[in-house]
Amino acid sequence: MGEKSVKKKQYILNTARKVFMEKGYSAVTMKDIVDACEISRGGLYLYFGSTDELFREVLKLESEETDDTFAGQIGENPTPSDILAVFLKEQKKELLHKGDSLTIAKYEYLFANSEIPRKDNYLRKQFETGVKVLTKLFESGNEAGEFSCEDPAGTARNFMYVIEGLKITSQTIGITEQTVDKELMFLMQGLGITN
Amino acid sequence: MGEKSVKKKQYILNTARKVFMEKGYSAVTMKDIVDACEISRGGLYLYFGSTDELFREVLKLESEETDDTFAGQIGENPTPSDILAVFLKEQKKELLHKGDSLTIAKYEYLFANSEIPRKDNYLRKQFETGVKVLTKLFESGNEAGEFSCEDPAGTARNFMYVIEGLKITSQTIGITEQTVDKELMFLMQGLGITN
Amino acid sequence: MGEKSVKKKQYILNTARKVFMEKGYSAVTMKDIVDACEISRGGLYLYFGSTDELFREVLKLESEETDDTFAGQIGENPTPSDILAVFLKEQKKELLHKGDSLTIAKYEYLFANSEIPRKDNYLRKQFETGVKVLTKLFESGNEAGEFSCEDPAGTARNFMYVIEGLKITSQTIGITEQTVDKELMFLMQGLGITN
Amino acid sequence: MGEKSVKKKQYILNTARKVFMEKGYSAVTMKDIVDACEISRGGLYLYFGSTDELFREVLKLESEETDDTFAGQIGENPTPSDILAVFLKEQKKELLHKGDSLTIAKYEYLFANSEIPRKDNYLRKQFETGVKVLTKLFESGNEAGEFSCEDPAGTARNFMYVIEGLKITSQTIGITEQTVDKELMFLMQGLGITN
DNA sequence: TATGAATGAGTCTTCATTCAT
DNA sequence: AATGAATGAAGACTCATTCAT
Numbered sequence: 001m002g003e004k005s006v007k008k009k010q011y012i013l014n015t016a017r018k019v020f021m022e023k024g025y026s027a028v029t030m031k032d033i034v035d036a037c038e039i040s041r042g043g044l045y046l047y048f049g050s051t052d053e054l055f056r057e058v059l060k061l062e063s064e065e066t067d068d069t070f071a072g073q074i075g076e077n078p079t080p081s082d083i084l085a086v087f088l089k090e091q092k093k094e095l096l097h098k099g100d101s102l103t104i105a106k107y108e109y110l111f112a113n114s115e116i117p118r119k120d121n122y123l124r125k126q127f128e129t130g131v132k133v134l135t136k137l138f139e140s141g142n143e144a145g146e147f148s149c150e151d152p153a154g155t156a157r158n159f160m161y162v163i164e165g166l167k168i169t170s171q172t173i174g175i176t177e178q179t180v181d182k183e184l185m186f187l188m189q190g191l192g193i194t195n
Numbered sequence: 196m197g198e199k200s201v202k203k204k205q206y207i208l209n210t211a212r213k214v215f216m217e218k219g220y221s222a223v224t225m226k227d228i229v230d231a232c233e234i235s236r237g238g239l240y241l242y243f244g245s246t247d248e249l250f251r252e253v254l255k256l257e258s259e260e261t262d263d264t265f266a267g268q269i270g271e272n273p274t275p276s277d278i279l280a281v282f283l284k285e286q287k288k289e290l291l292h293k294g295d296s297l298t299i300a301k302y303e304y305l306f307a308n309s310e311i312p313r314k315d316n317y318l319r320k321q322f323e324t325g326v327k328v329l330t331k332l333f334e335s336g337n338e339a340g341e342f343s344c345e346d347p348a349g350t351a352r353n354f355m356y357v358i359e360g361l362k363i364t365s366q367t368i369g370i371t372e373q374t375v376d377k378e379l380m381f382l383m384q385g386l387g388i389t390n
Numbered sequence: 391m392g393e394k395s396v397k398k399k400q401y402i403l404n405t406a407r408k409v410f411m412e413k414g415y416s417a418v419t420m421k422d423i424v425d426a427c428e429i430s431r432g433g434l435y436l437y438f439g440s441t442d443e444l445f446r447e448v449l450k451l452e453s454e455e456t457d458d459t460f461a462g463q464i465g466e467n468p469t470p471s472d473i474l475a476v477f478l479k480e481q482k483k484e485l486l487h488k489g490d491s492l493t494i495a496k497y498e499y500l501f502a503n504s505e506i507p508r509k510d511n512y513l514r515k516q517f518e519t520g521v522k523v524l525t526k527l528f529e530s531g532n533e534a535g536e537f538s539c540e541d542p543a544g545t546a547r548n549f550m551y552v553i554e555g556l557k558i559t560s561q562t563i564g565i566t567e568q569t570v571d572k573e574l575m576f577l578m579q580g581l582g583i584t585n
Numbered sequence: 586m587g588e589k590s591v592k593k594k595q596y597i598l599n600t601a602r603k604v605f606m607e608k609g610y611s612a613v614t615m616k617d618i619v620d621a622c623e624i625s626r627g628g629l630y631l632y633f634g635s636t637d638e639l640f641r642e643v644l645k646l647e648s649e650e651t652d653d654t655f656a657g658q659i660g661e662n663p664t665p666s667d668i669l670a671v672f673l674k675e676q677k678k679e680l681l682h683k684g685d686s687l688t689i690a691k692y693e694y695l696f697a698n699s700e701i702p703r704k705d706n707y708l709r710k711q712f713e714t715g716v717k718v719l720t721k722l723f724e725s726g727n728e729a730g731e732f733s734c735e736d737p738a739g740t741a742r743n744f745m746y747v748i749e750g751l752k753i754t755s756q757t758i759g760i761t762e763q764t765v766d767k768e769l770m771f772l773m774q775g776l777g778i779t780n
Numbered sequence: 781t782a783t784g785a786a787t788g789a790g791t792c793t794t795c796a797t798t799c800a801t
Numbered sequence: 802a803a804t805g806a807a808t809g810a811a812g813a814c815t816c817a818t819t820c821a822t
Contacts, residue, residue: 005781024306026221030817040783045818104306110367111219111299124368154381161360161378162353168363169356172305173319183356186349190385200806224791235808240793395802414696416611420796430804435797494696500757501609501689514758544771551750551768552743558753559746562695563709573746576739580775590785614812625787630814 009047012037017058021100025055025108055109059122062102080141081193087133088184095167096177104171130160138191148192159187204242207232211243212253216295220250220303250304254317257297275336276388282328287375290362299366325355333386343387354382399437402427407448411490415445415498445499449512452492470531471583477523482570485557494561520550528581538582549577594632597622601633602643606685610640610693640694644707647687665726666778672718677765680752689756715745723776733777744772 015037019028028051034044048054078086094101106123110116118124134156141147149155166183169175210232214223223246229239243249273281289296301318305311313319329351336342344350361378364370405427409418418441424434438444468476484491496513500506508514524546531537539545556573559565600622604613613636619629633639663671679686691708695701703709719741726732734740751768754760 002781008781026303027307029815031815041818042784042820043782046781050817099309107302107363107367108221108306111303112222114294118369121368127364127368151381154377157378158357158381161364162356163360164364165356165358165360168302168359169322172302173316173322174313182349183352186346186353203806225793226791236792237794237809238807241806245792398802416693417697419794421794431797432799432805433803436802440796489699497692497753497757498611498696501693502612504684508759511758517754517758541771544767547768548747548771551747551754553750554754555746555748555750558692558749559712562692563706563712564703572739573742576736576743593785615814616812626813627788627815628786631785635813 005047012039012044012047013054013058013061016054017062017102020055020058020105021102023105025051025105026112028055028105052113055105058102059106059109063122063125079146080137080144081146084134084137084141087130087137091163091166092177092180092184095163095170095175096180098170098174103167107168107171127160127164130163131156134159141191146193149190155190162187200242207234207239207242208249208253208256211249212257212297215250215253215297215300218300220246220300221307223250223300247308250300253297254301254304258317274341275332275339276341279329279332279336282325282332283379286358286361287372287379290358290365290370291372291375293365293369298362302363302366322355322359325358326351329354336386341388344385350385357382395437402429402434402437403444403448403451406444407452407492410445410448410495411492413495415441415495416502418445418495442503445495448492449496449499453512453515469536470527470534471536474524474527474531477520477527478574481553481556482567482574485553485560485565486567486570488560488564493557497558497561517550517554520553521546524549531581536583539580545580552577590632597624597629597632598639598643598646601639602647602687605640605643605687605690608690610636610690611697613640613690637698640690643687644691644694648707664731665722665729666731669719669722669726672715672722673769676748676751677762677769680748680755680760681762681765683755683759688752692753692756712745712749715748716741719744726776731778734775740775747772 012033016033019032019036023032030041030044030051033048033051033054034041037044048057094103110121110123131153135153138147138149138152138155142149142152162183166175166180170180207228211228214227214231218227225236225239225246228243228246228249229236232239243252289298305316305318326348330348333342333344333347333350337344337347357378361370361375365375402423406423409422409426413422420431420434420441423438423441423444424431427434438447484493500511500513521543525543528537528539528542528545532539532542552573556565556570560570597618601618604617604621608617615626615629615636618633618636618639619626622629633642679688695706695708716738720738723732723734723737723740727734727737747768751760751765755765
């Protein structure tokens with residue numbers, strides 16, 4: 001596949017991502033993608049054989065970008081509090097822009113593909129990464145005397161479940177920024193932080 | 196509609212519920228229901244005009260049954276701890292039987308119908324009821340000296356978000372009974388309960 | 391068939407006529423009739439086997455009633471002018487109440503049943519009766535010195551074609567009372583009448 | 586749409602026209618068209634979304650062709666009599682080929698779409714054009730001394746109503762060429778022509 | 781590579797008609 | 802006589818997928 005084709009593939013993926021953001025996963029048809037990309041039906045099939053394949057590649061693309069973003073946000077010599085602040089800010093941002101993220105599409109995709117191997121489960125990786133990052137954070141926070149957290153791993157998991165709860169709630173029940181803030185504040189208080 | 200057709204309607208609803216449990220919401224077609232019920236196409240339309248209508252009635256039916264179940268589980272003169280135990284046991288039961296509950300279908304339904312009026316949002320009602328019940332529970336637990344909970348309302352919300360997080364996690368990432376127990380234990384410890 | 395059944399049949403026919411007046415012929419289903427009559431599906435089939443059969447009986451009923459109406463309108467010892475006036479008034483009335491007559495249904499019925507034997511063709515009978523009546527009228531008008539009409543039969547046919555033209559025009563293009571009056575006036579002038 | 590598909594669209598329209606000529610408007614289904622064209626269901630929907638849309642395009646096509654035909658029939662420096670002859674010949678041709686014209690379909694279409702804006706009403710345009718053409722014709726015929734017609738506009742309208750009457754009569758009652766000739770002759774005599 | 785016309789399977793929906801009660 | 806539940810055929814419409822160019 002030549003350089004040109006690679007660019008076109010990128011273009012299709014970017015356009016498809018927008019479509020998935022708007023319509024979720026299960027409602028998206030190949031025609032939707034074709035229309036959005038303004039290419040021919042046959043042209044799309046040269047690159048992707050199904051919406052399923054498309055979505056998986058969109059996910060892959062996104063996970064790469066997310067890593068970059070997160071790394072970029074953290075300055076040099078950050079304190080545990082700094083990192084936690086960035087982490088929670090990122091989570092808040094993601095769960096507040098309903099209809100403008102892949103969240104619903106991801107859920108729908110996993111619902112429709114319950115037999116996905118654990119290692120390919122994007123949400124699971126994200127969740128476990130979150131737990132790891134937070135655990136480390138709480139441990140170093142304890143050492144630095146910034147947090148007081150008896151069970152870092154347990155607290156980390158608790159944080160992540162609350163965040164998952166907020167995420168799904170924002171997509172199904174609806175949620176305001178105040179509610180999110182209140183909830184995150186509650187978590188922080190459990191750490192002995194009150195700022 | 197005669198007595199006979201009421202029964203048939205019940206039959207269709209029960210059968211449809213099973214279909215929704217197996218296939219979720221968005222993938223279910225009227226044909227799926229027809230096949231599962233072993234009736235004619237026209238026969239189904241005599242009772243329900245769309246999968247949407249069917250699903251809403253399945254939900255209604257379920258909410259009635261759930262109320263009964265919950266009421267039935269609580270003995271006489273229950274202590275706050277008793278009630279909390281029943282409540283958590285119910286939640287645990289629901290979130291563990293993946294593929295055997297309407298959870299996914301409910302999420303998909305709300306994804307596909309983002310414009311549902313708040314008052315008709317079944318999940319929202321369930322969430323808010325949960326918060327209210329838990330808040331009352333924590334208050335009376337405080338009075339009875341069983342719990343020590345500084346912020347009953349905040350803690351109640353926190354509980355519910357964790358439960359929502361566990362629920363969606365169990366459907367997308369997968370979860371073991373041990374994980375659920377560990378997580379619920381963590382919540383209980385926050386109340387000063389260690390049994 | 392008992393007396394009771396006869397009444398029910400009448401009831402169904404009268405109700406069906408209203409339906410045909412509203413919806414024409416081809417768009418009417420047995421369900422429409424059933425709903426309008428507020429009887430059961432099976433009940434309707436006891437009396438009529440199809441919308442076709444129903445419509446034919448509605449037509450028969452109407453032709454009987456029309457004859458009565460026409461006879462009733464003409465007083466004793468009428469002059470040719472009197473009769474012509476009544477005749478044209480009737481025609482005008484029929485062709486002006488668009489949407490409130492069987493006109494469209496009749497046309498649709500004949501379109502859909504081009505193989506109807508001439509003798510059963512209701513419109514044909516009506517047309518020919520009209521020609522006969524008018525011919526007689528013009529002849530006696532000539533004798534009485536009221537009209538001056540060289541070719542009574544030809545003029546009669548001409549009248550009837552204009553009336554048919556007005557009728558179809560009112561249903562397809564739309565027509566005002568003024569237009570009808572103007573046109574009828576034009577016809578009268580041809581007879582040497584100017585009132 | 587490429588050159589090829591323009592041809593296919595033409596082909597479908599021509600085939601559909603034949604179907605409408607045979608079956609009228611309301612009885613025609615997309616399947617009828619598909620079968621007549623010997624294409625696939627989906628193939629038809631590529632070009633037309635409904636029988637309604639198809640019929641409107643058939644009408645458009647026809648109106649263009651009719652204009653051409655009419656213009657082509659009139660030689661150079663025609664006298665009013667010549668033009669009238671061509672006009673009536675055209676009308677006669679149209680109203681005699683029952684089952685081989687779109688007349689019934691047009692009527693049914695208007696019956697089924699009573700809310701068509703006046704400006705889009707094809708029959709109305711045709712009728713009014715006819716009135717205008719005839720009025721001009723009678724006026725110039727008067728000037729040329731070929732006709733003697735006191736009320737050109739009134740006579741023109743009268744002609745058109747008779748023609749409409751003949752048209753609907755030929756489709757519902759049936760009519761012979763002799764009858765048409767007799768009737769047109771009667772009209773001509775009113776103009777003082779006896780050829 | 782790329783196009784877009786074409787296909788046919790699959791789903792939705794309505795209707796005439798039957799039949800057990 | 803009368804009911805209305807039930808059926809299955811028929812038509813509308815959409816979509817993934819293929820293929821000649």
